[in-house]
Amino acid sequence: MDYIYRMSTAGGMTSDTRYPNMLTNYGDFGALQRIAYQTSNGSVATITFNNIPQIYQDLFIVCFSRSGTTGNYTDLYVRLATGGGAVDSGSNYSTTRLYGDGASAVSDRFTNSNLIYCYPIPATSATSGVFASGITHILNYANSSTNKTVLSRGASDVNNAGYTAEQVGLWRNTGAITSVALLTNASFTTGSTFALYGIKASAA
Amino acid sequence: MTMQFIASQTVGAGGTSTITFSNIPATFTHLQLRGFVQTNRSTYGISEYYLQFNDDNVNTNYREHGLYGDGSGVTSFSNQSLGTLFDFNGTAGTSTGGTFGNTIIDILDYANTNKNKVARAISGVDINGTIAGFGGRCGIFSGVWLNTAAVTKIVLISATPLFTQGTRFDLYGITTSALTGA
Numbered sequence: 001m002d003y004i005y006r007m008s009t010a011g012g013m014t015s016d017t018r019y020p021n022m023l024t025n026y027g028d029f030g031a032l033q034r035i036a037y038q039t040s041n042g043s044v045a046t047i048t049f050n051n052i053p054q055i056y057q058d059l060f061i062v063c064f065s066r067s068g069t070t071g072n073y074t075d076l077y078v079r080l081a082t083g084g085g086a087v088d089s090g091s092n093y094s095t096t097r098l099y100g101d102g103a104s105a106v107s108d109r110f111t112n113s114n115l116i117y118c119y120p121i122p123a124t125s126a127t128s129g130v131f132a133s134g135i136t137h138i139l140n141y142a143n144s145s146t147n148k149t150v151l152s153r154g155a156s157d158v159n160n161a162g163y164t165a166e167q168v169g170l171w172r173n174t175g176a177i178t179s180v181a182l183l184t185n186a187s188f189t190t191g192s193t194f195a196l197y198g199i200k201a202s203a204a
Numbered sequence: 205m206t207m208q209f210i211a212s213q214t215v216g217a218g219g220t221s222t223i224t225f226s227n228i229p230a231t232f233t234h235l236q237l238r239g240f241v242q243t244n245r246s247t248y249g250i251s252e253y254y255l256q257f258n259d260d261n262v263n264t265n266y267r268e269h270g271l272y273g274d275g276s277g278v279t280s281f282s283n284q285s286l287g288t289l290f291d292f293n294g295t296a297g298t299s300t301g302g303t304f305g306n307t308i309i310d311i312l313d314y315a316n317t318n319k320n321k322v323a324r325a326i327s328g329v330d331i332n333g334t335i336a337g338f339g340g341r342c343g344i345f346s347g348v349w350l351n352t353a354a355v356t357k358i359v360l361i362s363a364t365p366l367f368t369q370g371t372r373f374d375l376y377g378i379t380t381s382a383l384t385g386a
Contacts, residue, residue, distance in 0.1 A: 030206040094332035096340030098273030107273025111333045139240045146302040168328025168342040201374045
């Protein structure tokens, strides 16, 4: 099945669970292949993809996210794991960011931190129903000889504020990535979605 | 939308100054090039590389624009003096060992013979601080190649002597739906 069309609202196609499940089951777009898909029930601050297969060249993550923490905005973060172990929460990460908030352009850096900063996402004080749209690339994630670089783009606009951002993060660990954790403060709001894809580098 | 693998190039021992994709088929709608890059630049922790189409090295046929942050400031620039398209970010040999930069380059409508070619990219590298005063960098980059020929060859050129071992580029073709165009 190459394409998925939403023909009507009949048959439960508007369900928050059944429609994404269809995409999960048929998320194969040639070299870009769906590995897993998760949604937030509103009570989790961490979404983790475990047991990531080592058969792809790159990982590609698509997030549609909002946080239940206070304020207008907070951040989406990444932590990684190798060898099937727990995600690394040590001070082994660093981040360089570039973002604009409608008034100014800023670049900043975090060194020896315990997570990678990705991009701002709306929080409880932001206009309701607005989520951040973001993508994350992790190239050569399965190799075991280089540190891992995480490249993200994310944006949202809440009609009185907004951010567009790019981020590059480093995990100083040469292990093949077996888990990716996406985190925020407090919790991801219900309706937040997270899709993990693998990108193959072969014609097979 | 479907993504199809076309070809891959990985740098071996000894390094190389250029990486080439030739005989690119015209059967896709767009191209995407995914780069995992390190060079042997000395002194600094980051380095740059460039892109050239169809062996055209005439300066006036290219123009690039970029916007990047280096952890302390933001820079916007434009160049037409390199005979190439784009400054991308890779790491240098002096950076934290085993660290490579990432770049995603999209070349839309590359096979169309009625349009000049525009490409855009996101690119970044982080080295957990600074080396010789320069730290990580991330940015968005775009460029035009003022030529309406179909892109059949892409050459990636290291701004410093060599791409180092382990540098890798994967080229993909993007097809769109015949029904919806999506």
